[in-house]
Amino acid sequence: MEIRVNRRKMLSGEVVSDKMKKTRVVQVRTSVKHAKYQKTVRKAVKFKVHDEKDESKNGDIVKIIETRPLSKEKRWVILEVVKSN
Helix, strand or coil, X not given: CCEEECCEEEEXXXXXXXXXXXXXXXXXXXXXXCCCCCCEEEEEEEEEEECCCCXXXXXXXXXXXXXXXXCCCCCEEEEEEEEXX
């Protein structure tokens, strides 16, 4: 699910790793139809996300929003924790 706010992408996903300081790994799952075979294919992409207050934990559902590059791999920030685990 992709929603645009101020031309920034916003996604929702699950925190799969909280072992780094102020950084979370968030897995975003989507379903896409295959171009040739028309079968629904599930995709999962992992993003490194900045979490300034270290609020989220493993298993939490969070909303993330695109931002300027914060490090080599971090280009997303946690907007809110939707569901706490």
